[in-house]
Amino acid sequence: MNLLVELPFDGYPDEYLLARLQGRNNARIREWPALLNQSRPSALATEGLWRDSLRKLAWLFQQMNRTMRRQTSPVFTLFELRTLSLCLRHTSSQASAAVPDLLGDSLLAPQLKRILLEDEKPQETVAAACAWLTEQHQGFAGLSAAYADEGFQGFERELFYRYLRHTLGSRHPAVIRKVLGHYVDLHNLLALYKKLRWELDVPCDFLAGGDIAPARLEKIEQQGRLPALNRLLGRLPGGAGLSAEGLEAALWRQLTRELRRASRDADGTGRIVEFACWQFIQARNLRLLQLCPDLEQDILAAELIT
Secondary structure, three states: OOOOOOOOOOOOOOHHHHHHHHHHHHOOOOOHHHHHHHOOOHHHHHHHHHHHHHHHHHHHHHOOOHHHHHHHHHHHHHHHHHHHHHHHHHHHHOOOHHHHHHHOOOOHHHHHHHHOOOOOOHHHHHHHHHHHHHHHHHHHOOOHHHHHHHHHHHHHHHHHHHHHHHHHOOOOHHHHHHHHHHHHHHHHHHHHHHHHHHOOOOOOOOOOOOOOHHHHHHHHHHHHOHHHHHHHHOOOOOOOOOOHHHHHHHHHHHHHHHHHHHOOOOHHHHHHHHHHHHHHHHHHHHHHHHOOOOOOOOHHHHHHOO
C-alpha cells in the first residue's frame, strides 16, 4: 500500500542529508515557556510558521534517497492521513476554499489530491476518497459506512485503525515501530478512556503493537472502572487525571524523549524520524497558539509538547 506521491528523482546520500538536518535543527523553537511569556503571535504570523513546518516535512521527504523514503514512509503517511481528514472536514463544512492551501505541500498521491480538489458535493467527495483508498488496499473497505454511521469521528478512527493494522503486519526499523506503537497506544487508550468516561455500550477493538498489551486494556474494559485506567495513565509523565486531550500531549512527550535517544543511531534513520516528528509537533504547538490565543498560560503550557 502506498498513499504517497512517487517522486521521480533519487534524492541525496544519507550523509549529505544528515549534515543538512543538523543545520536545520539549530532553527528549532526550543523555549516554548519563554514564547508563552511574550506577546502571543498573531494569527497571520503563526499561520506562516505552521505552513513552514509542513513545508519542511515535504522538503525532508524529497531530500531522502529511495531506500530511506521506503523505510520512513509509514511515518509520513500517518501525518498525511491527518491532511486527508482535514481536507474532507473542510469540504463538508463548506470551507473547501482552504483545501488547495492544505494540499500545497502535501505528499498525498496525485490521484487522491485530484479527488479532494474536485468541486463535488461533500458526500460525493468522501465516497470517492473512500473508494480510492479501498482500491489501494481492501483493508480500507467500510470507511464509507463508518462515515455514514458516525460522521468524521468514526471515519477518522477507522482510517487510522485500518492503516495501522495493515502497516504493523510488515517489518520496520525499530524507530519506525516506535512511532507506529505510539499511534497504537494513543488509539487504544483514547478508545478506552471515552468508553469508560461516557459509559458507552460499544466494545473496544484494541490493536496490538504498542507498549501497552491489549490484554491489559481488555481487563480494565471488563471491569468498567475509570479509576483502573487512571492508575495506568498515572504511570505516564503527568498522567494522573488526564483528559482525552491531555492524554495525547502526554504520549507525544513520551515519544519525543524516546526519539531523541533513537536519534543517536548509527544509520541516521532515528535522526530523520525524530526531525520529521518534531516538525509535526512544532506545527501542532503553533497551531494551538493560533487557535487558542486567549487561554491562560498554565492551560496552554499543559497542552504544549516540549
